[in-house]
Amino acid sequence: xxxxxxxxxxxxxxxxxxxxxxxxxxxxxxxxxxxxxxxxxxxxxxxxxxxxxxxxxxxxxxxxxxxxxxxxxxxxxxxxxxxxxxxxxxxxxxxxxxxxxxxxxxxxxxxxxxxxxxxxxxxxxxxxxxxxxxxxxxxxxxxxxxxxxxxxxxxxxxxxxxxxxxxxxxxxxxxxxxxxxxxxxxxxxxxxxxxxxxxxxxxxxxxxxxxxxxxxxxxxxxxxxxxxxxxxxxxxxxxxxxxxxxxxxxxxxxxxxxxxxxxxxxxxxxxxxxxxxxxxxxxxxxxxxxxxxxxxxxxxxxxxxxxxxxxxxxxxxxxxxxxxxxxxxxxxxxxxxxxxxxxxxxxxxxxxxxxxxxxxxxxxxxxxxxxxxxxxxxxxxxxxxxxxxxxxxxxxxxxxxxxxxxxxxxxxxxxxxxxxxxxxxxxxxxxxxxxxxxxxxxxxxxxxxxxxxxxxxxxxxxxxxxxxxxxxxxxxxxxxxxxxxxxxxxxxxxxxxxxxxxxxxxxxxxxxxxxxxxxxxxxxxxxxxxxxxxxxxxxxxxxxxxxxxxxxxxxxxxx
Numbered sequence: 001x002x003x004x005x006x007x008x009x010x011x012x013x014x015x016x017x018x019x020x021x022x023x024x025x026x027x028x029x030x031x032x033x034x035x036x037x038x039x040x041x042x043x044x045x046x047x048x049x050x051x052x053x054x055x056x057x058x059x060x061x062x063x064x065x066x067x068x069x070x071x072x073x074x075x076x077x078x079x080x081x082x083x084x085x086x087x088x089x090x091x092x093x094x095x096x097x098x099x100x101x102x103x104x105x106x107x108x109x110x111x112x113x114x115x116x117x118x119x120x121x122x123x124x125x126x127x128x129x130x131x132x133x134x135x136x137x138x139x140x141x142x143x144x145x146x147x148x149x150x151x152x153x154x155x156x157x158x159x160x161x162x163x164x165x166x167x168x169x170x171x172x173x174x175x176x177x178x179x180x181x182x183x184x185x186x187x188x189x190x191x192x193x194x195x196x197x198x199x200x201x202x203x204x205x206x207x208x209x210x211x212x213x214x215x216x217x218x219x220x221x222x223x224x225x226x227x228x229x230x231x232x233x234x235x236x237x238x239x240x241x242x243x244x245x246x247x248x249x250x251x252x253x254x255x256x257x258x259x260x261x262x263x264x265x266x267x268x269x270x271x272x273x274x275x276x277x278x279x280x281x282x283x284x285x286x287x288x289x290x291x292x293x294x295x296x297x298x299x300x301x302x303x304x305x306x307x308x309x310x311x312x313x314x315x316x317x318x319x320x321x322x323x324x325x326x327x328x329x330x331x332x333x334x335x336x337x338x339x340x341x342x343x344x345x346x347x348x349x350x351x352x353x354x355x356x357x358x359x360x361x362x363x364x365x366x367x368x369x370x371x372x373x374x375x376x377x378x379x380x381x382x383x384x385x386x387x388x389x390x391x392x393x394x395x396x397x398x399x400x401x402x403x404x405x406x407x408x409x410x411x412x413x414x415x416x417x418x419x420x421x422x423x424x425x426x427x428x429x430x431x432x433x434x435x436x437x438x439x440x441x442x443x444x445x446x447x448x449x450x451x452x453x454x455x456x457x458x459x460x461x462x463x464x465x466x467x468x469x470x471x472x473x474x475x476x477x478x479x480x481x482x483x484x485x486x487x488x489x490x491x492x493x494x495x496x497x498x499x500x501x502x503x504x505x506x507x508x509x510x511x512x513x514x515x516x517x518x519x520x521x522x523x524x525x526x527x528x529x530x531x532x533x534x535x536x537x538x539x540x541x542x543x544x545x546x547x548x549x550x551x552x553x554x555x556x557x558x559x
Contacts, residue, residue, distance in 0.1 A: 133175050136220075143181075180213060272464060281520060286421060290417065291319045298326045302316070302387075313330060329383070332361070333372065349361055369399075372405060389421070393422060408501070420551050423442075423548060425490065428488065428489045439473060505536045505552070505553055530544055
């Protein structure tokens with residue numbers, strides 16, 4: 001039992017299909033993604049939303065793609081999936097449509113496995129789907145194809161629905177709900193294009209139509225997520241045009257101080273933990289990595305940077321129950337909800353006593369992470385330290401002094417390992433277009449997951465979509481400059497950042513990977529949750545769209 005979280009998991013482990021043990025780090029195939037993300041070092045400048053500066057010499061220089069470039073030279077990156085793309089190279093293409101096609105095309109490649117690609121009879125025209133309903137991902141792709149088709153033919157957003165390429169011809173093979181959703185996403189993309197070029201009057205007309213077709217509380221996942229994106233676009237118009245009329249009761253600046261970026265200790269978090277597979281997959285795989293690295297220690301000191309409900313540590317306590325340890329100590333570092341953190345400690349203490357595991361719990365409450373110091377943790381010389389960071393570092397990207405201080409102090413601790421779970425998305429691009437599309441793909445996958453995993457009348461689903469995801473969408477799309485606090489970056493950016501502190505990535509064991517696969521079997525919709533190897537870590541997603549990453553790190557002696 002010492003080796004695994006649950007005793008039933010004591011079997012012969014084998015790696016997940018497709019996992020690799022090489023030390024190579026996967027990188028994006030899209031040069032513009034790399035260019036935007038390598039600009040992560042510029043986070044430590046107080047100025048945001050400007051073009052990425054020249055990166056640190058430790059980064060690989062990536063050639064910049066300009067809107068005036070011949071985009072066909074990037075044909076190895078841009079592989080359109082429809083027949084119309086054969087003559088796309090002969091058409092004028094805007095920087096927006098070029099960017100959106102690259103992003104959507106890379107997204108489409110993630111939707112299908114190689115076997116599915118081989119078995120699919122016709123990949124050249126997603127519009128000809130006959131009597132088969134489309135998934136959320138396919139709806140996005142059809143809408144993207146339709147948008148590019150109109151863009152290359154210079155059809156403006158107002159006349160697109162009476163154009164020969166319009167509704168009747170390109171959507172006639174779809175179910176009514178699917179056709180409505182495709183049109184809705186098309187409207188969103190056109191609206192975003194006009195917002196990006198500051199054609200606010202045209203954008204406002206399209207956004208009004210989006211809001212009529214979308215739905216906040218009911219409807220398909222596309223209709224629900226489109227509602228929040230339409231509101232966010234209108235908010236950006238209000239800001240950029242100097243208007244202060246709020247189209248919703250939602251102000252980015254007002255909201256950002258009321259609630260943290262991640263779910264807290266409330267029932268919404270507990271419900272999402274129980275019903276959505278992502279959280280348990282990353283938690284159990286991460287806990288397995290911790291157990292494997294500290295199980296021989298006599299005194300274990302675990303530092304949790306945002307403990308929330310602490311439900312995950314019941315598995316750690318159970319996994320260490322048979323180990324000959326003298327004490328497990330958990331220090332919960334928090335900047336809010338001190339009362340709930342203390343209640344979490346009491347629950348864990350009772351659970352540890354029931355298993356006769358020596359256990360202590362301490363709360364370190366800070367005003368913010370600039371106050372995080374080694375001496376507040378009371379680490380003893382004979383303790384083996386582990387650090388657990390679950391979707392917290394991203395909240396400090398917009399506050400680089402906090403992030404720098406936290407990582408510098410953690411480095412001084414010389415922990416046996418640090419387990420990091422983060423959002424796997426690029427919402428930090430200085431390009432509004434890229435940021436908008438990345439957010440649309442990311443949140444659409446989450447709304448699709450909620451549709452499959454939660455009942456429609458579940459009150460916590462409404463809270464997740466409105467208060468948490470809606471806030472994130474509003475912040476990414478509607479916010480600007482220093483007001484924008486949601487700045488997720490992908491795992492390769494974190495890798496580059498961690499190297500600055502002498503951190504060395506540890507390969508997750510086959511046991512940790514196997515834990516992830518076993519967790520998925522506990523969920524009715526677990527087969528839709530994808531777990532893939534990424535370098536030495538894992539990425540967890542929904543129907544091919546990556547949503548979270550999991551990595552483990554130790555620290556070099558010279559750091």
